[in-house]
Amino acid sequence: MAHTLLVAGTASHVGKSTVAAGLCRYLADCGVSVAPFKAQNMSNNARATPGGEVGVSQYVQARAAGVAPSTDHNPVLLKPRGDGESQLILDGEAVGHFEARGYYDEHWRDALETARAAHERLSRDHDVIAAEGAGSIAEINLHDRDLANVETARFADAEILLVADIERGGVFASLVGTLELVPDDIRDQVAGAVITKFRGDRALLDPGIQEFEERTGVPVLGVLPYDDPGLPEEDSVALPPVGERSVVGHDDGVPDGDSITVAVPRLPRISNFTDLEPLAREPGVRVAYVPPDASLADADAVVLPGSKNTVDDLLALADADFGDRLRAFDGPVVGLCGGYQMLGEAITNADIEGTGDSDRVEGLGLLPVTTEFSETKTVEHVERDLDGVGPLSGASGTVEGYEIHMGDSALTGEAARPFDGDGAATDVVLGTYLHDLFNNEVARDAFVRNAFEAAGIDPPAGSRATSGDPYERAAGLIVDHVDLGPLGLPDR
Incomplete structure (x- = not known):
């Protein structure tokens, strides 16, 4: 049986994924056979593996550990689609769409057994499992069904490393309160x-640390x-709320007047927005997430x-003109992906997403698709x-990447097919599932x-800024x- 270390948090977005990824790479560098694990993930940032979909963090952690990403690393994935409903994916395969109550009442036991079996398979093949929790381990309203934290600690007999974010303030209160609320059997x-x-x-910090340890x-x-x-x-917590504007980009020393802005509509059901992160790291490139009703004058x-619900997000863009x-x-x-579908002339069989009132929804009309x-x-x-x-x-x-989508897009007019006969492009517009x-x-x-050229700005001189592996x-x-x-x- 592998030694399992559960990286649990006092809250969401405290750094659990980074700590787990760092542990995976460090242990792999030490020659330890290590694998990541997250029993249940909720994220629309997914990646494709040979067996199906997994959350992006476990895909990344598997790469850090030097192992091929597998659905065993994230056996239960929930992909929110709005209105309190999520798509349930077990062992990489979509099972259906469920509201929270329906999932917990009808499918949670199946999810528990799926996670338990995946952990057992990993335990047979590795010495250490770096498991990641979800949200806070102290959600007392969920302790009877907390698969990623409490149940993982139980069935894996895991040691727990508690992670707390000091930037939020009240870090010692968060730590003490979390320990007070952790179930007695895993404390x-x-x-x-x-x-x-x-x-x-x-x-x-030393006085606070000393008193915390004594308490x-x-x-x-x-x-x-x-x-x-x-x-x-991992998820849209890192993005601005819908209706707000936010610019993402590293401090590259390039004046704003010598930079370009790539506008990205902040879709209500945005997914796989990690596609934009490589652009935000380019010198002189500012990625601006903008509300659907925002002007494009400075873009x-x-x-x-991408979108978890292409039709709903397309309708949201239409409502905002x-x-x-x-x-x-x-x-x-x-x-x-979903953005490619939106750029076309129409989406048919649209009610298959369970949204909207029509079988056909008109697209934005920029591609003959x-x-x-x-x-x-x-997948x-x-x-x-x-x-x-x-x-x-x-x-x-x-070029390489991954595809996760429902439906196929066909040309209805003249356009180039830039990806081995896939995708579609005109002089200024391109769409792809990649x-x-x-x-x-x-x-x-x-x-x-091409964006710099269209803006009439010379790209920054010198090499691309790098921040290491x-x-x-x-x-x-x-x-x-x-x-x-x-x-x-x-x-060490």
Whole structure:
């Protein structure tokens, strides 16, 4: 039986994914056979594996651990689709759409057994399992059905590493309160705590740490400085709320006047927005998430992201008259997955999503494409030969990524097919089902170059800013700032 360490949190977005990824890479570097695990994930940022879909964090953690991503790493995935309903995916396969009560009443036991079986398979093949919890382990209203935290701690007999974010304030109250509310039967499994996102003089924390340890008997094993290793975000908590504008980009020293803005409509049901993160890391590129009713006057390019409910998000754009502004826009436009479907002339069989009142919904009309929805879901890793046209003109080579979508898109008029006969493109508009498109340097460079040219701005001189391997940076946070000895793991 593998040694399981559960990285649990006092709340959502406290750094659990980064800590788990750092542990995976560090242990792999030490020659330890390690695998990630998250019994139940709720995220619309998914990745394709040979067996089906998994959450992006477990996909990333598997890469950090040096193992092939598998549905065993995230056996239960819930993909929110609005109105309190989520798509349930077990062992990588979609089971159906359920409201929370229906899931807990009818399917939670199946989910528990699916997670338990996946953990047992991983335990047979690895020495250590770096499990990640979800949200807070102290949600007392969910303790009888908390699969990612409480049940994982039980069936895996896991040691628990409690993670708390000091940037939110009240970090010691969060830690103490969480320990007070953890179920009694797993309280003794809490082996230590880690404080994340700290800025300033570490010595100022010492009095608080000492009193916390005296009160609880739980050691603080590390204080991680505020740092973003560059790992993909797991969910939309990292994005601005619908209706607000936010600009994402690193501090590259390029003046705003010498930069370009890539506008991304903040769809109510946005998914796989990690597709935009490689652009935000480019010097002189600002990725702006804008409300659907926002002006595009200050945009130099537009990217329509994926959507968990393409029809509902398309209707939201129509209600905001986004299509009129996009048709008047003269810069490069790219649609990814659901965004590609929206750029077409229409979506048929639209009621298969269970939204809207019509079988046919009119698209934005920028590409001569019609999409027909079907019950069959495509989930696969793909490689394509890119013959760059339109927003990717000048690009040539092999690109890879993944597809997760329902339905197929067919040409209704004249357009280029830039991806081995897939996708569609005109002089300024391109659509593709290929997620991770901009992770491919050949595609990213072409898009950025064409966007700068369309804006009449010279690209910044010099080489691309780099921040190092994100897996190694995450591992460095663990190695430099966490005492792993009490967890029974190799220490430094």
